[in-house]
Amino acid sequence: MMKERILQIGKTGEESLPAITTMAGLQAWEVEYLGRKSELNTLLKSLRDLSPEEKKIVGPLGNSTKQKLIALFDTKKKKLLENSIDWQAEGVDITAPGAKVAIGHLNPLTQIEHEIQDIFTSMGFVVADGPEVETEHYNFDALNFPKDHPSRDMQDTFWIKPDKKAKERYLPRTHTSGVQVRYMEAHKPPLRIIVPGKVFRNEATDASHEHTFHQFECLMVDVEGQVTVATFKYVAETFFSAFFGEKVTVRLRPSFFPFTEPSFEFDISCIICGAHGCATCKHSGWLEIGGAGMVNQRVFEAAGYKRGQYQGFAWGFGMARLAMMKYKIADIRLLMSGDLRFIRQF
Amino acid sequence: MKYSYQLIKELSGTKKTPAQLGKLLMTHAFEVEGVEKFSHGIDGVVIGKVVGLRPHPNANKLRVAQVEVGKKDVRTIVCGAPNIALDQKVAVALPSVKLPGGIEIQVATLRGVESNGMVCSAKELGLGDDHEGILVLAEEAPVGASFAKYVGIDDSIIEVKILPDRGSDALAYQGLAREVAALDGYAPHFGQKMLKPVKTPSYNRAAKVVIADKAGCPRYGALAVRGITVGESPLWLKVRLLVSGLRPINNMVDVTNYLMLLTGQPMHAFDADKIQGTVTIRRAKKNEKLVLLTGETKKLSEDDLVIADSERVLALAGVMGGKYSAVTTETKNIFLEVANFSGPSIRRTKNRHHLPTDASYRFERNLDSNLVGEALREAAALLPTLCGGKIMGMRDVYPKEALPTKITLSLDRVEHVLGVKLPLFQVVQHLALLGLKVKKVASENTFLVTVPTRRPDLRDEWDLIEEIGRMHGYEHIVAVAPLLPLIPSMENPEKRFERKTKEYLAAAGFDELLTYSFYGEKEIIATRLPLSAHVELENPLTPDQKYLRLSQVPLLLSRAGENMHHFDSFDCFEWGKVFSKHPKNKEPVEVTSLTLMTVLPKKSEKGDAAPQAGKPFFAIKGKVEAYLRALHIDMTQIAYEPSEKFPELPALAHLHPTRSVCLVHEGKPFGIMGEFHPEVLRSFGVEARLAMAGFVTEDLLALKKQVTTFVPLQKFPYALRDISLVFPCKTTVGVVEQLLHEVGAPLLQEATLFDVYEKGGEKSFAFHLSFGAPDRTLSSAEMDQVFDKIVASAARKEGRLRM
Known part of the structure; x- marks a missing residue:
C-alpha cells in the first residue's frame, strides 16, 4: 500500500513540475512535495511503525523518491532564475573595444639582457657592474694594453677632456672588461660573473654600427686546470642553445686581444638556416658573435693574483646583435631611437 | 693587408687554391677578410706579334699593322704609336674588350682602313702613366696567350687582418708565406735559403752613422748607391705592387715599397748628395723644425726621434722623410736607410703629428732588429738591377744584438689550459713547424723553447699554448662540462x-x-x-x-x-x-x-x-x-x-x-x-x-623597505564621515591634511580629499574621513568629539565648517 503511494507521489510530483512557470508556483510545489508537512514527509515519518521487512522495502524507496524530487526542484529553480532575466536587454556589444589599460614596453635590449641574465644566473653566475666612465687604468693598463701600443687602436676611444686637477685619465669605457679587474680585486676565485653594460666607441654610426652599444661580458675563473678552453666551449654552447632554444655549436677562430691568451673570435652555428648556409650567414653556416679567450696571466697579476695560480675564460658580445637576430631588426639605430612606434612592438 | 695569392704560393710552395688558403688561414691563424679575384679589367687582351707594318694611305701619323694574335689569325690594326715596329711583341685588345680606362674596342674604319682591335699602351692597360707609345713586351712572350696571365696580374687577393700582436712578422709576404708553409705542414724553403752577403767595395763611401739614442734606434743600416736612374719600374714590379693594392710611382719608390711588402722592413731613400757629414739618430732639439716630403712644416718635440746630419734634421725617423733630402727624378746617388726604431717612440711621434704612414704602421708594431740584416741583403740584390748604379758602401750600426727568447713549457699546462691532452710529439711538431726550437729538459714533460726574434709576441708559456692550440685546431677541442662546487648565485641588489x-x-x-x-x-x-x-x-x-x-x-x-x-x-x-x-x-x-x-x-x-x-x-x-x-x-x-x-x-x-x-x-x-x-x-x-x-x-x-612586517588586520569596522571645511584661498591641501591628522589622531585613520573649489575668495575642501580603533567599534559620541575638535582647530586657522 505504502509503496504504491510513494511511487504515486514521485510520479505526480515529477509530472506537475513542467507546468510551473513562476517562482511562487515552484514554492507551492516545494511545500506540497518536499515541505515538512508534505505527504511524503509524513509517510517517511511513519516508517517507524512498520515491520522490519516492510521498512527494508519502503525506507530506501521513500528516500530515493525524496532525493529525486529535490534534484528536480533544484534544476527547475535554476532554470526559472535564468529565465527571469531579459538577456537581450542585458546584452552588450561584444565587438566594442574594452576599457583602455595602458601597458608599457621594455626596450628589446633590456628584454634580451634579462633573458641572458636569467640563463647565466641559473648557472650560478653573479651579475656584476662597473662605472661607465672608466679610468685608463682599468680600461686599458690593467688589461694588458701597453701604453703607446697599437693594440689601443683596436678600440676607437673617446677620451674625457683632462682637467688640470684630475689625477687620472678618464674615458667612456670601450668595453665592459674593465669590470674584470675591479671584480677580481674585490673577490677571490672561484668566480663566475656576467657584466651587462653600455660601452662607447668613437666610430661613425650606420645601419650596423653604433657609437654606443650594449655589451655583455662573462668571466669564469678557478684554480689552474679547472676552467679550460673546452669549458668555455661548453658554457658558450649551453648558453646559446638555451637562448635560441635549439642546439647551437660554437666555433673558435684564432684572434688577438691583449687581455686574453689564447684569444678567439667565436661564431655560432647559424640559427636561421641550421648551419646549411643562407644569406644571413653569408652561406658559411656560421654567425660571428664575439670575442673570447683565456684570461691573460698579466690581467690576473694586475688584479693582485699570483701568476699561474688561476685560470679562466672571458668573453663578450654585443646584445644588439642578438636582439637584431632574434627580432629581425634591420637597423641598429632603431634600438636607441626612442621611437615609441618601434618600442611598442616588443 | 692585401696579399697576392701568386706570390704567397711562390714563396710558401703551397698547393692550395685561394679559397682553401683563405680557409686554412682563418681556421688556424688570422681573420681573413676576403678572398677575391684581382680585378684587372684586361681579360681578352692577348699577346700579338707585329708581322707587317705599312704607312696609312690617308693619314701621316697612322700606320697599318698586321698583328698575329693566334695561329693563322692575323688582324689588321691601325696604330698611331710612334714606337711600333716590325717583329715586336705587343698587347692587343681585340674587339668587344672593355679596357680599365673605359674604352670599348670595336671594329672601326679609321680614315678608310678597317681596324680590328687596338695595340695598347701601358696606360690603357692600367699599368702605368706612359701613353706616348705602345707597351713592348719581351721577345719570348707567347703569341696568342692571355696578356694578364703572362704578366702575372691574373691573380687572387687574400685580404688578411693582421692584428697588432703579429704586426712584427706577418705584415709581409715572407712572414705570411712562412705561416702558410707551417700550416701546410712543412718549413718553408726560403727560411733556410741564405742570401749572399752584400758585396761592398774595399772603400766605404756611405755616410758615417752614429746612433745617439740607442733606446729609440736599436739598429741602423744603410746602403750607398751611386749613379742610379730614376725611371719607370719593370712590368713585373708594377704588377706585384698593383695586386698588393699599391700604385706604382717610379723605380726608386717602387723598389722600397716592394721590399717593405716582401720583408716587412720599411726603408727610406735619401738623396746622398744632400747629406752633410755624419748621419745621427737622435731626439729632436727644442724648437727644431722639419719640412716634410709633403711640404708641410712640423715643429718637432724633444720626444721625436729624428735622422739628422751635421746641418739639419733630415727626417722624422720611421714616420716620414723631409723634403730637403728627398729623392727626385734628378737624384743620382742615394743613401738607403734600412733601420729599426722602437715602436712606442714612433707611435708617439705619429700621433703627435698625425702622420699615419705605412712605415709608422709597421714600426709601431715593434719590428725585429734582426730583420734589418735580411732586408739589407735583399735591397743590395734588387736595387742595382732595378735602378742601376753601383753599391759604394754599407753601414750597419747594431750596438746590442737582439737575442732569441727562451721559454720553459710544461706539457701539463698545455692540457690545463686547452682542456685536451695532446701527445708530446704533436706539441713538439706544432712548435717546430713555426720555426721554434724545442729542447727537452731533465724533468719529464718540460721543454725549453727558443723563439726567434721575429716573433716578439711569444713571451711566455701561454703564448706558446696559443700557438699549439691554433696549430692543432680549435675545432678539435671538444666542449667539456666543468666540475665545480655548487655555489648559489649571489644577487646584485x-x-x-x-x-x-x-x-x-x-x-x-x-x-x-x-x-x-x-x-x-x-x-x-x-x-x-x-x-x-x-x-x-x-x-x-x-x-x-x-x-x-x-x-x-x-x-x-x-x-x-x-x-x-x-x-x-x-x-x-x-x-x-x-x-x-x-x-x-x-x-x-x-x-x-x-x-x-x-x-x-x-x-x-x-x-x-x-x-x-x-x-x-x-x-x-x-x-x-x-x-x-x-x-x-x-x-x-x-x-x-x-x-x-x-x-x-x-x-x-x-x-x-x-x-x-x-x-x-x-x-x-x-x-x-x-x-x-x-x-x-x-x-x-x-x-x-x-x-x-x-x-x-x-x-x-x-x-626601499627591505623587509615588510605584518600588521594585524583591523578587527573593528571603520566609521566613515565626510567633512567640508572652508578656508581663505591661500590655504593648501597639505595644511588642511596636516591639521586633520594632527587633531584627528589617533582615531582618524584616513582622510581622502574628494573636492576642492573656490568661491568668493574662499576655498572649500571636502574630505572623506574614516575613524577607527584597534580594540573597539567607535561610538558615535567618540567620533563627534573628534569632529568637533577638528572644526575648532580649523577655526583657529581662519577656517570653518561649511554648512
Whole structure:
C-alpha cells in the first residue's frame, strides 16, 4: 500500500513540475512535495511503525523518491532564475573595444639582457657592474694594453677632456672588461660573473654600427686546470642553445686581444638556416658573435693574483646583435631611437 | 693587408687554391677578410706579334699593322704609336674588350682602313702613366696567350687582418708565406735559403752613422748607391705592387715599397748628395723644425726621434722623410736607410703629428732588429738591377744584438689550459713547424723553447699554448662540462632593483626609451643646465655630442616631442648613468638616474571630480606615488618641498617654478618632479601637456623597505564621515591634511580629499574621513568629539565648517 503511494507521489510530483512557470508556483510545489508537512514527509515519518521487512522495502524507496524530487526542484529553480532575466536587454556589444589599460614596453635590449641574465644566473653566475666612465687604468693598463701600443687602436676611444686637477685619465669605457679587474680585486676565485653594460666607441654610426652599444661580458675563473678552453666551449654552447632554444655549436677562430691568451673570435652555428648556409650567414653556416679567450696571466697579476695560480675564460658580445637576430631588426639605430612606434612592438 | 695569392704560393710552395688558403688561414691563424679575384679589367687582351707594318694611305701619323694574335689569325690594326715596329711583341685588345680606362674596342674604319682591335699602351692597360707609345713586351712572350696571365696580374687577393700582436712578422709576404708553409705542414724553403752577403767595395763611401739614442734606434743600416736612374719600374714590379693594392710611382719608390711588402722592413731613400757629414739618430732639439716630403712644416718635440746630419734634421725617423733630402727624378746617388726604431717612440711621434704612414704602421708594431740584416741583403740584390748604379758602401750600426727568447713549457699546462691532452710529439711538431726550437729538459714533460726574434709576441708559456692550440685546431677541442662546487648565485641588489623597477614601470604603462649619453651645448642651454658641471669629451664624434649627459631630460624631452606627433598620450622612462664634474677635484662622477615622463592627451576628456585631473603635475605625482608605494617606501617619511628651497639642484632649472617639487627624505632631496619651464618647452617646441620626475636610483634603493612586517588586520569596522571645511584661498591641501591628522589622531585613520573649489575668495575642501580603533567599534559620541575638535582647530586657522 505504502509503496504504491510513494511511487504515486514521485510520479505526480515529477509530472506537475513542467507546468510551473513562476517562482511562487515552484514554492507551492516545494511545500506540497518536499515541505515538512508534505505527504511524503509524513509517510517517511511513519516508517517507524512498520515491520522490519516492510521498512527494508519502503525506507530506501521513500528516500530515493525524496532525493529525486529535490534534484528536480533544484534544476527547475535554476532554470526559472535564468529565465527571469531579459538577456537581450542585458546584452552588450561584444565587438566594442574594452576599457583602455595602458601597458608599457621594455626596450628589446633590456628584454634580451634579462633573458641572458636569467640563463647565466641559473648557472650560478653573479651579475656584476662597473662605472661607465672608466679610468685608463682599468680600461686599458690593467688589461694588458701597453701604453703607446697599437693594440689601443683596436678600440676607437673617446677620451674625457683632462682637467688640470684630475689625477687620472678618464674615458667612456670601450668595453665592459674593465669590470674584470675591479671584480677580481674585490673577490677571490672561484668566480663566475656576467657584466651587462653600455660601452662607447668613437666610430661613425650606420645601419650596423653604433657609437654606443650594449655589451655583455662573462668571466669564469678557478684554480689552474679547472676552467679550460673546452669549458668555455661548453658554457658558450649551453648558453646559446638555451637562448635560441635549439642546439647551437660554437666555433673558435684564432684572434688577438691583449687581455686574453689564447684569444678567439667565436661564431655560432647559424640559427636561421641550421648551419646549411643562407644569406644571413653569408652561406658559411656560421654567425660571428664575439670575442673570447683565456684570461691573460698579466690581467690576473694586475688584479693582485699570483701568476699561474688561476685560470679562466672571458668573453663578450654585443646584445644588439642578438636582439637584431632574434627580432629581425634591420637597423641598429632603431634600438636607441626612442621611437615609441618601434618600442611598442616588443 | 692585401696579399697576392701568386706570390704567397711562390714563396710558401703551397698547393692550395685561394679559397682553401683563405680557409686554412682563418681556421688556424688570422681573420681573413676576403678572398677575391684581382680585378684587372684586361681579360681578352692577348699577346700579338707585329708581322707587317705599312704607312696609312690617308693619314701621316697612322700606320697599318698586321698583328698575329693566334695561329693563322692575323688582324689588321691601325696604330698611331710612334714606337711600333716590325717583329715586336705587343698587347692587343681585340674587339668587344672593355679596357680599365673605359674604352670599348670595336671594329672601326679609321680614315678608310678597317681596324680590328687596338695595340695598347701601358696606360690603357692600367699599368702605368706612359701613353706616348705602345707597351713592348719581351721577345719570348707567347703569341696568342692571355696578356694578364703572362704578366702575372691574373691573380687572387687574400685580404688578411693582421692584428697588432703579429704586426712584427706577418705584415709581409715572407712572414705570411712562412705561416702558410707551417700550416701546410712543412718549413718553408726560403727560411733556410741564405742570401749572399752584400758585396761592398774595399772603400766605404756611405755616410758615417752614429746612433745617439740607442733606446729609440736599436739598429741602423744603410746602403750607398751611386749613379742610379730614376725611371719607370719593370712590368713585373708594377704588377706585384698593383695586386698588393699599391700604385706604382717610379723605380726608386717602387723598389722600397716592394721590399717593405716582401720583408716587412720599411726603408727610406735619401738623396746622398744632400747629406752633410755624419748621419745621427737622435731626439729632436727644442724648437727644431722639419719640412716634410709633403711640404708641410712640423715643429718637432724633444720626444721625436729624428735622422739628422751635421746641418739639419733630415727626417722624422720611421714616420716620414723631409723634403730637403728627398729623392727626385734628378737624384743620382742615394743613401738607403734600412733601420729599426722602437715602436712606442714612433707611435708617439705619429700621433703627435698625425702622420699615419705605412712605415709608422709597421714600426709601431715593434719590428725585429734582426730583420734589418735580411732586408739589407735583399735591397743590395734588387736595387742595382732595378735602378742601376753601383753599391759604394754599407753601414750597419747594431750596438746590442737582439737575442732569441727562451721559454720553459710544461706539457701539463698545455692540457690545463686547452682542456685536451695532446701527445708530446704533436706539441713538439706544432712548435717546430713555426720555426721554434724545442729542447727537452731533465724533468719529464718540460721543454725549453727558443723563439726567434721575429716573433716578439711569444713571451711566455701561454703564448706558446696559443700557438699549439691554433696549430692543432680549435675545432678539435671538444666542449667539456666543468666540475665545480655548487655555489648559489649571489644577487646584485642594484641590478635586481633596476630590473624590478623596469618591470613595474612597464606593467604600469611606461615605455622604456634608451637615449645616447652625449649631447651638445644646444641641449644644455635649452634645458637651462649648467655647462660648467658637464664632463666634456676631448675627441667627440661631432660637436653636438661633445658633453656627457648630466641629465636624461634633454634627449628624453626631445624624443617625447617627436613621439607626440604619433601618440596622443603616453608614459615613458629611462634608467641609466648620468655624469657630472666633481665640484672640488673636477673628476667625473656618475650616478644612476631614473627619469619618468608623462604626456597627457591633447584635451582633458572629462571634468573629473578631483580638480587636479587633467593637469600634468598631478598626473606625474600620482604615478610617482604609486611607484613609491610599490617600493614599500614609507610615505609618511617623504616630504614635498617647494623647489625654491633647493637652489643648488641644477636639474630644477628646467622645471616650472610653481608647478614643481622636491621629494625630500630626512631633509635630503632624493627626487624632483613637476611640469617644465615654459621657456624649456618653447626651446624644444613641445606642447605643455607633459611632466617629469627624476630620481637618483641609489637614493631610492636606500629608501626601499627591505623587509615588510605584518600588521594585524583591523578587527573593528571603520566609521566613515565626510567633512567640508572652508578656508581663505591661500590655504593648501597639505595644511588642511596636516591639521586633520594632527587633531584627528589617533582615531582618524584616513582622510581622502574628494573636492576642492573656490568661491568668493574662499576655498572649500571636502574630505572623506574614516575613524577607527584597534580594540573597539567607535561610538558615535567618540567620533563627534573628534569632529568637533577638528572644526575648532580649523577655526583657529581662519577656517570653518561649511554648512
